[in-house]
Amino acid sequence: MLKVLKSGFFTTIQDLGRLGHRSIGVPISGAMDHSAVKKANLMLENNAGDAVLEITMTGPTLQFELSTFICLSGALMSPTLNNKPIDNYKVIPVKKGDILSYGRLEAGFRNYLAIKDGFQTPKMLGSASQYFPVTARKCIKDGLEIEYKGTESFEPILTELKTEEQFALESMNVYKGPEYGILSDSQLKKLFSQPFTVSKENNRMAYQLSEKIEGHSHSMLTSGTLPGTIQITPAGKLIILMKDGQTTGGYPRILQMSEASICNLAQKKFGDILSFKLIN
């Protein structure tokens, strides 16, 4: 078991998502930054979709009750093992009783803790990803114990991965969304020439942007939405749906982010800047 001494700001169990239930309104959930999770699982020679902890902004304090191997990825959050600093993208052996804790958020917004063979929490509708009410809880609470298999010996092929983190990258690649055609020249100009700021309203469901562009009066019937769908409200507010986002919506879907840019956005927080670049 992994004992949660302190849960941190918002810590959840995630895998690569709950596919196949969108027609009954169940969001796919799953890690916000797939790319970071896949790398950490790869280093532990896990399956890409083995369950990890997604750690947001302020990290938890966790105690290992069995020896195993871990790998951290994503945001730089000054992690320590028994008070000694450790790095992301390294396979790290942990012993029974060791304590992992987090410090200052240096860059990015979401760190991932992958563990050898993945966390063994029950799957609901094919996924371990926490999303209430599909799972009983929406996040990890103090005192909880999270199951994993202990591993005494493991000789990883790769002990360290050099990565070029893109936390400072502001440019987000977007495709035209289904309602791109309703945008006026002046709306288009603003969308693609000015920077936007991540507002306080940002979470696993959606990121709202602080700057508005001109509004619209386009009325449409409710239709499917995806993670990365950028909607515009009648008042001109831009909403980017994320992994726990609703599966249908009634606001025009003007842009659709690339899968890679969704991972980049997942590492942005309140006040961070981004801009849109149209690709084909």
Added chain:
Amino acid sequence: MKKYPITIKPFGERAILVEWPNQVEESILQDILGFTTAFEELGISGWELVPAYNSVTMIYNLATLDFDQIKQTVLDCYSKRNEVESQKERFLWKLPVCYDKEFGIDIEETAQKLELSVEQLIQEHTSFEYTVFGIGFLPGFMYLGGLPKTLELPRRDEPRLHVAKGSVGLAGKQTGIYPQDSPGGWNIIGNCPVSIFDASKEEPCFVSVGDKISFQAISRAEYDLHKIEGEVGIYKVEKIDLNA
């Protein structure tokens, strides 16, 4: 059956959007479901289809799509499908609703605004069959069409922070059930003791897009009974096969 001009748009790297004429119409919805059934019968794995009103969002979970190729597959499937064989199963579900004031916290105010008595409002709400035009917003939330004009009422001025699971509401041209506790601005007229969405069940949501819903008024005692029956898993919602 009539064929419609459909349009197909790319929707990011892994999805496309297929659209029918921009109307809320039963015949369009049936045509969409005939298409989704035929597409599913092609047996290509990895696809998730999300139909709603006049569109279907088709998401491919396995890889990046080649738009021109999938567009052709969709057009072929739509034009060549066997309309008799590719018919989706459809049911009418008769859902019990307790309209007591305890649950229907806005029923008196709502009736007054609609210039109906509470009894007339219940009579009207339970007299129609509503079509499920989409499921989304929350797991198991049904977009129901077919509300009579007599029951059309704007949302409340101030949304509530907490609306109880099962609450049955009216808002604009819509009626519906909150599948879980949630914030909401609908006028609440009753509560349905049946869970529309339950992740622990093999089939977490018994309703599909294209089905119909009707409401049946029940007493407080029946409500409590159905609630308990639901919790122990012995309550069966009354259903009628619409294709039979």
